[in-house]
Amino acid sequence: MQKVFDNTQIGPMVWKMRVEVPRMVARAKAGQFVILRVNENGERVPMSIAGLDKENGLLTIIYQVVGKTSALMTTVPDGGEISDCVGPLGLPSHVDNWGTAVLVGGGIGIAPIYPIAQAYKEAGNKLHTIIGARSKDLLFYEDEHKAVADELHICTDDGSVGHHGFVSDILKQLLDSGEKIGMIMAIGPVIMMKVVANLTRSYEVPTWVSLNPLMIDGTGMCGGCRVSIGDETKFACVDGPDFDGHKVDFDLLTSRLGAYKEQERVAMKRFLENPGCKLAKAVETFKYPNEVK
Amino acid sequence: MTEQMPKKERMKIPRQTMPEQEPDVRNHNFKEVPLGLTEEQAVLEANRCIECKKAPCIPGCPVEVDIPGFIRLVMDRDYAAAARKIKETNSLPAVCGRVCPQEEQCEIVCTLHKKFKPVAIGYLERFVSDWERENNLVVLPEIAPPTGRKVACVGSGPAGLTVAGDLVKLGHAVTIFEALHKPGGVLVYGIPEFRLPKHIVQAECDFLAEMGVEFQNSTVVGKMDTIDELFEMGYDAVFIGTGAGLPNFMGIPGENLIGIYSANEYLTRSNLMRAYDFPNNDTPIIIGKNVAVLGGGNTAMDAVRTSLRLGADNAYIVYRRSEAEMPARAEEIHHAMDEGVQFHMLTTPIEFIGDDDNKVKAMECLRMDLGEPDASGRRRPVPIEGSNFIMEVDLVVVAIGNSSNPLIPQTTPGLDTNKWGNITVNDDTMLTSRKGVYAGGDIVTGGATVILAAGAGKKAARAIHKYLMEEVEK
Ligand SMILES: Cc1cc2nc3c(=O)[nH]c(=O)nc-3n(C[C@H](O)[C@H](O)[C@H](O)COP(=O)(O)OP(=O)(O)OC[C@H]3O[C@@H](n4cnc5c(N)ncnc54)[C@H](O)[C@@H]3O)c2cc1C
Ligand SMILES: Cc1cc2nc3c(=O)[nH]c(=O)nc-3n(C[C@H](O)[C@H](O)[C@H](O)COP(=O)(O)OP(=O)(O)OC[C@H]3O[C@@H](n4cnc5c(N)ncnc54)[C@H](O)[C@@H]3O)c2cc1C
Ligand code: FES
Numbered sequence: 001m002q003k004v005f006d007n008t009q010i011g012p013m014v015w016k017m018r019v020e021v022p023r024m025v026a027r028a029k030a031g032q033f034v035i036l037r038v039n040e041n042g043e044r045v046p047m048s049i050a051g052l053d054k055e056n057g058l059l060t061i062i063y064q065v066v067g068k069t070s071a072l073m074t075t076v077p078d079g080g081e082i083s084d085c086v087g088p089l090g091l092p093s094h095v096d097n098w099g100t101a102v103l104v105g106g107g108i109g110i111a112p113i114y115p116i117a118q119a120y121k122e123a124g125n126k127l128h129t130i131i132g133a134r135s136k137d138l139l140f141y142e143d144e145h146k147a148v149a150d151e152l153h154i155c156t157d158d159g160s161v162g163h164h165g166f167v168s169d170i171l172k173q174l175l176d177s178g179e180k181i182g183m184i185m186a187i188g189p190v191i192m193m194k195v196v197a198n199l200t201r202s203y204e205v206p207t208w209v210s211l212n213p214l215m216i217d218g219t220g221m222c223g224g225c226r227v228s229i230g231d232e233t234k235f236a237c238v239d240g241p242d243f244d245g246h247k248v249d250f251d252l253l254t255s256r257l258g259a260y261k262e263q264e265r266v267a268m269k270r271f272l273e274n275p276g277c278k279l280a281k282a283v284e285t286f287k288y289p290n291e292v293k
Numbered sequence: 294m295t296e297q298m299p300k301k302e303r304m305k306i307p308r309q310t311m312p313e314q315e316p317d318v319r320n321h322n323f324k325e326v327p328l329g330l331t332e333e334q335a336v337l338e339a340n341r342c343i344e345c346k347k348a349p350c351i352p353g354c355p356v357e358v359d360i361p362g363f364i365r366l367v368m369d370r371d372y373a374a375a376a377r378k379i380k381e382t383n384s385l386p387a388v389c390g391r392v393c394p395q396e397e398q399c400e401i402v403c404t405l406h407k408k409f410k411p412v413a414i415g416y417l418e419r420f421v422s423d424w425e426r427e428n429n430l431v432v433l434p435e436i437a438p439p440t441g442r443k444v445a446c447v448g449s450g451p452a453g454l455t456v457a458g459d460l461v462k463l464g465h466a467v468t469i470f471e472a473l474h475k476p477g478g479v480l481v482y483g484i485p486e487f488r489l490p491k492h493i494v495q496a497e498c499d500f501l502a503e504m505g506v507e508f509q510n511s512t513v514v515g516k517m518d519t520i521d522e523l524f525e526m527g528y529d530a531v532f533i534g535t536g537a538g539l540p541n542f543m544g545i546p547g548e549n550l551i552g553i554y555s556a557n558e559y560l561t562r563s564n565l566m567r568a569y570d571f572p573n574n575d576t577p578i579i580i581g582k583n584v585a586v587l588g589g590g591n592t593a594m595d596a597v598r599t600s601l602r603l604g605a606d607n608a609y610i611v612y613r614r615s616e617a618e619m620p621a622r623a624e625e626i627h628h629a630m631d632e633g634v635q636f637h638m639l640t641t642p643i644e645f646i647g648d649d650d651n652k653v654k655a656m657e658c659l660r661m662d663l664g665e666p667d668a669s670g671r672r673r674p675v676p677i678e679g680s681n682f683i684m685e686v687d688l689v690v691v692a693i694g695n696s697s698n699p700l701i702p703q704t705t706p707g708l709d710t711n712k713w714g715n716i717t718v719n720d721d722t723m724l725t726s727r728k729g730v731y732a733g734g735d736i737v738t739g740g741a742t743v744i745l746a747a748g749a750g751k752k753a754a755r756a757i758h759k760y761l762m763e764e765v766e767k
Binding site: 023 | 561576650698
């Protein structure tokens with residue numbers, strides 16, 4: 001049982017939760033993730049580390065409501081408990097001083113790039129951070145990122161704030177500006193990571209992405225999380241989650257993420273039909289990026 | 294009274310058959326298949342033991358249970374004492390009574406076997422341990438006064454549970470670190486409910502907890518604390534019982550299509566996560582109509598029988614050798630056959646074919662012939678050229694074994710492994726190349742059996758106790 005604090009909504013379908021796991025927080029590193037279960041009948045869901053408060057032993061995760069389990073997570077009260085939270089899992093992100101580095105965070109990916117940004121900065125990089133979402137109200141962590149990045153670039157698909165367009169537009173401008181970029185790391189919807197990787201390939205700048213396949217154990221035991229990297233099959237939970245974006249088979253990842261669409265719909269429907277479900281209306285009217293749904 | 298029957302009479306008692314759920318009923322539910330002997334059956338069966346002097350069954354058992362001793366107690370109708378007798382050397386009788394391959398261990402060497410059917414030792418083992426548990430006759434053993442020494446067990450499969458039980462009795466403080474959210478290892482995530490009800494494994498773990506073993510679930514050693522850090526935290530010895538971890542795949546085209554699972558994933562979803570009860574439990578599982586399970590071991594049998602229970606119309610075992618070479622227990626093969634599993638022997642897939650949604654819809658296979666014996670002593674399967682054919686399937690479960698998980702060796706400097714990544718140990722003490730670090734079970738042997746893992750745990754516990762008392766100052 002792990003205690004949960006500050007489980008609060010920070011965007012139309014985005015919540016933030018802090019979990020008390022002091023021993024894990026003491027050793028977790030940027031780029032790693034945890035797997036949690038809300039209750040005894042619950043699914044094991046992977047969540048990236050979005051912040052580590054070592055003093056208070058609290059782990060921050062930021063999650064988007066996309067189905068039954070993420071919806072269930074919103075119901076955990078302040079000071080309440082979840083059944084379990086295991087981690088830190090996966091390999092930490094590779095951190096080095098490359099001179100100038102660019103971090104790209106799209107949608108919910110804005111969260112996990114924050115601890116990576118801190119680590120990149122600490123290693124002495126000049127840091128450009130690009131964050132993007134569909135519209136202004138879906139953005140979060142602007143202040144956090146501003147405090148760390150040398151330059152923060154904001155974009156929205158609808159132009160409600162910052163650049164009107166995609167994160168890849170800004171990235172292309174940076175690549176064309178003549179500034180020597182040593183490393184690019186992108187986290188976000190699969191389609192965004194794919195576009196970024198395709199763009200940077202011709203510039204020959206190393207580009208890492210963090211993959212989010214479906215997982216169960218997170219220890220290499222099941223192989224459910226397998227991804228195709230170059231001509232090799234890797235288990236994202238132990239060999240990743242970060243991989244060389246130029247080698248990833250993104251289409252395979254997208255299709256595997258859809259493996260349980262039908263069951264996910266059934267589970268979500270049942271959940272929303274609970275009398276007193278506060279999310280039903282919100283979920284009905286919320287328009288998800290085409291990735292989810 | 295049966296007890297007084299003369300030997301000659303006793304030898305005429307037929308081997309008792311265990312009542313089972315009917316095949317066409319059980320292949321639609323997850324309840325246990327064999328129902329256990331009745332008390333009268335058990336006493337009759339015990340009377341079949343002629344109490345021969347040689348007792349070849351004892352050395353036939355990997356942990357040398359005093360089999361005639363416990364059977365005598367069944368004849369005397371003191372079942373709890375019989376269970377305690379088994380527990381002197383085997384800490385998990387309710388589990389072993391169900392999953393041990395007795396037919397190739399204690400029963401095959403039974404003196405009766407020459408002329409009659411062997412004594413049903415496994416059935417009796419199950420009977421007495423169920424009796425003890427169900428009638429609340431399990432008594433806490435005497436726990437020695439605290440020694441002040443601390444032991445960490447990594448992994449809670451049969452190996453780790455055995456080490457923990459033996460050492461806690463001797464007065465040591467024992468903590469089990471388990472990566473998953475529930476203890477039991479393969480006993481909870483791999484072996485299905487219909488063969489080993491989970492409440493039995495839970496009862497074993499609860500019993501250890503009552504004796505004072507501390508369980509830290511959801512803790513991955515090597516990610517959380519390393520072995521060296523466990524020593525820094527004050528543990529005086531460490532036992533590694535992390536099992537055979539990573540699932541092997543075939544390495545053929547199309548293997549990452551949707552609808553192709555490793556047996557570990559398929560069984561974990563169904564057993565540990567209870568996906569068979571979706572949506573009452575949240576974890577989903579793909580329901581196949583035409584299911585092919587690749588492999589011929591216990592794991593393959595468990596997977597294929599699970600697929601039937603989940604609603605498959607056709608459940609196939611696809612195995613590259615012939616039935617004689619199948620490593621699964623004979624009993625499990627027969628259970629599968631009775632339930633309607635179709636066996637495709639001497640067949641191997643060479644490619645998986647997907648539909649437009651990237652879901653598996655068929656596999657291309659080759660027929661095989663048996664050639665010369667290979668390193669395992671079994672005849673090597675050789676493909677018959679031009680024998681390609683297509684098999685329509687919408688779910689494939691790959692059950693061709695596991696390799697060892699490299700996490701602990703990678704994070705433990707000086708811990709030696711062999712070329713397969715298994716941890717190397719001294720056979721008598723289970724001591725690894727690191728002082729105070731012991732290992733046993735599948736992580737040492739590669740995929741083996743519950744009783745071998747438990748036996749390795751016994752050996753390790755003895756050596757750890759000696760080490761703690763003789764070499765660790767307190
Ligand atoms: C390493 C890793 C880190 C992750 N970090 C975060 C995070 O920080 N915040 C966050 O909100 N989510 C994160 N995810 C995704 C998160 O685990 C899923 O959104 C969650 O499991 C969905 O569960 P559900 O029951 O709510 O939805 P489901 O009903 O299971 O799924 C609903 C929809 O979400 C999609 N979906 C399900 N799982 C994933 C997934 N793993 N990735 C992308 N889409 C998915 C499905 O395709 C489906 O369309 C991460 C995943 C991985 C593997
Ligand atoms: C489907 C299936 C059916 C089987 N059927 C039979 C049968 O009928 N009869 C029989 O005798 N044998 C059977 N076996 C084999 C038997 O289950 C194994 O040989 C036995 O369980 C091995 O025990 P173990 O203690 O070595 O490891 P395991 O039971 O594998 O347990 C290892 C545990 O360690 C945990 N772990 C791993 N790494 C870490 C880490 N870094 N930190 C913390 N914890 C960790 C794992 O999560 C796991 O819980 C079967 C196996 C399978 C898979
Ligand atoms: S999640 Fe099971 S191996 Fe990666």
